[in-house]
Amino acid sequence: MEHPRQVTAIGAAMVITSTIIGVGVLPLPRFASEAADAGGPLVTLAGTVPAFVGLWLITALGQRFPEKSIFLYSEDIIGKWPGRLGSALLILFFAALSALTAREFGEVVVTAVLKKTPLEVTVIVMLLLAAISSRNDVVTFSYLHQFYLPFILAPGLLIAVYSLKNAEPLYLLPIWGNEPKAFGEGMLTIASLFQVSFIMSLLIPSMSRPWKAMRAGLSGMAIAAGFYLLIVIATIAVFGPEETKKTLWPTLELARMTSLPANVLERLDAIFLIIWVTAVFTTLLSSYYLTIHAISNLLRLRDHKMFTFFLLPFVFMLSMCIPNVLDLYAIIRLVGKTGLILTVIYPLLLFTTAWIRKRREAS
């Protein structure tokens, strides 16, 4: 397929931000405070470091091969079959990530808004949305992200600002936490929330100015990281680390605490959740899109549309085979941390090999 190179740097940055911010925000303060109670914000900040490294690697690689995605140039760097193996693993990983995202959000919706609706329905609706929308080309894909970004950022910021009323700064002290025993693990868990920024690899071949990709990607991720940090600080400051640990989705609780002036709406969390369907949608779209493009790149297909619906039942079954919410989060942590090998270590491997072998795209 001929890629029109129309994605601007700002567009790419917006894609990265809206991709990263997703359903992970809901349990994020819990992850942070479980790792280092009052040190939650610090863990979050530390967690962005591996994420930034991963994004830096994938962008640097992309700039070395501005015409190709990682699924194509990996074969140039480390050979045909190892490269294909890497791509296959990435496909599996992102398919699993899509399944987990859909399932996680399905659980949230069923618990908070649609109490009588079967889980399957909410999950399949979400997956269908992603499948239908991933039939677009990369340029339209970036338009989608640009359009939804305000709807993703605004409710979160609103909630964070309103929560200041109930905030207790003491909850945030000491900054490094009381018993930061699981600091490293928590850091990795939080870093795993940033992994879909891997989408940068697909964007670079469509960017009008690929050399701007690094700045775009890093600033996009910085916005997302700032947003995450804000949410973690606000939640822990309102509930305290101990309470946050016990709540399944602390951010949702935070939304529940806020109320608009003039008593327009009695419950804000449902509205928050509904508007946040867009955030989940963009994240899911990115991971699904990545999966489909990876498959079509691996099989050298010209058109990625073929797999959009073909993949759907598999992802759906994958997301349905998890028995309950507790197992879901155990699996999310596991898959997330394992995924870091694929999204950080694997690009590092490729980058060093390319650097040593001085491989660049033949121009």
Place this chain on the structure above:
Amino acid sequence: MTLWQRIQQFFLKPSKRPKQAGASEPSRAPSISGDLRQTASAISDLLGDNDDFVSLRFHLFGAYPANLFYFSSLVDADTIHREILKPLMAPLPRADSAPVRVSHLKEMLLRDQLYFSEGEWVTDFSTMIEALMKGYSAILVHGIDAALLLKTRNIDQRAIDQPKTEQVIRGPREAFNERLDTNLALLRYRLPTEKLKVKTMKIGRLTKTKVAVCYLEGVTNPSLVQEVMRRLSKIDIDGVLDSGYLEQFLSDNRWTPFPLLQSTERPDKIAAALLEGRVAIFSDGSPFALIAPVLFSVFYQVVSDYIEKSVVSSFIRLSRFIALVFSLIFPSLYVSIISFNPELIPTEFAVAVAGGRAGVPFPAVIEVLVMEIAMEVLREATIRMPQQVGGALSIVGVLVVGEAAVEAGFASPITVVVIALTTIGSFATPAYDAALALRILRFSLVILAGIFGLYGVMAGLILIANHMLSLKSFGAPYFSPVIPWSAKGAKDSLFRGQLWKLNKRPESYRTLNTTKVGKETRNLVRQEPHNILDPVSYEGRRNNDGTSSPGDRHRGGDGDH
């Protein structure tokens, strides 16, 4: 063949069906020969069955056998008698009265004898027939193998009226009518520049509709004009009865409910569009002209936005946009909140709603759907109704849908309020076809709300937004200049910036010449105004002058009162 394939074939490949009548050409092609009788009989064979077809044999200058053909319904009989027959039948007032050679006649008729600026000799038989059908008169002279066509067409037309569908409070009040010539005149009157180019072509095998493509040379992107011409030239259809036919062939996406070309009956709108670097398409017989390309702005922008001040029109635009969002999602929000999440609304209100719904046996979604359908029927009926009964029927309609439905326990009062607000909101959308798209989508959103509640509404909205984001009108993204973001273009999106800040033509149309407002004007608005009439400085200047005449003083005194 499976059923699905059959359905596909039926919808997607209408060209495989047998060709319509009129596609077949007559097998033998008659020509205009010098033999008057032969040609005349060929014409009579073709058109003689029509009772309004006139074939008049006469003697040109009292000497040469000739024949005049015309359709009495299409021409002005007075013109025929006075301007054609009188000078032609009268013998030549020549002194020598030597007979004119037949070969000279051809030149003489147009140059010396007839007072017609639009007359020409044609040799092609089918061209002549086509011209006859359009209201020309044809004169055949024995011995000349050509026909003289004279534009005698006189078809009554509607007067230039006020726009029926796009009214403004402040702004021009003229609208197009059905004649292409009149419409082009209205446009040329607004753009008296040599840069305005009009290209015409004929589309429609039987209707032979004249279609005009207008653009500003040096402003409009030439590739855009080419693309419009290319798409138009591909159209092969038996008839084009309105510009709406062309719209459907020119659209990039044929299944979308959203308009990808704008239709308007306002000449000033067309002029504004041309100045923005867009292309206008007229079709003879249609009071609506098309504009291409078109963006989402068609939903909430009107020409009078640029007539009012920036602050005022920004506010009006915003309210129009709110009305648009309202008319799209309000009923579905109502349904989902009432039937799934009543805890969202304040308790007092929820109690009131529940009280109002107490006697209604249906779930909210059925109630809203029934009322919406009733509203649609009412709306459609109002368009078709004869005006004499219109008033009476609309009163009945309002009573039935409003008061009586509630009294009968058919709908709750709040449902009526919701439906009423939605319907009023949908009339605030300036473009009729844009409002239509929203009407269709509103129904699907209500159904989604009935099944999945707020989650379904959101999913539906995401689908709609994704669809709109993927739309392109001649390659321009539908949501530009907002998505993809352009700071320059966004000055004229939901808010309308000051006219001198909108100094460039919209980027989305990729125009050749981009400057709208000159640099000097832009600098002028930044300067301090000269306070001519400021009392303090005026007094000071007058004292400095010292020699002001009594008359001046008197006038100044008047001003003080």
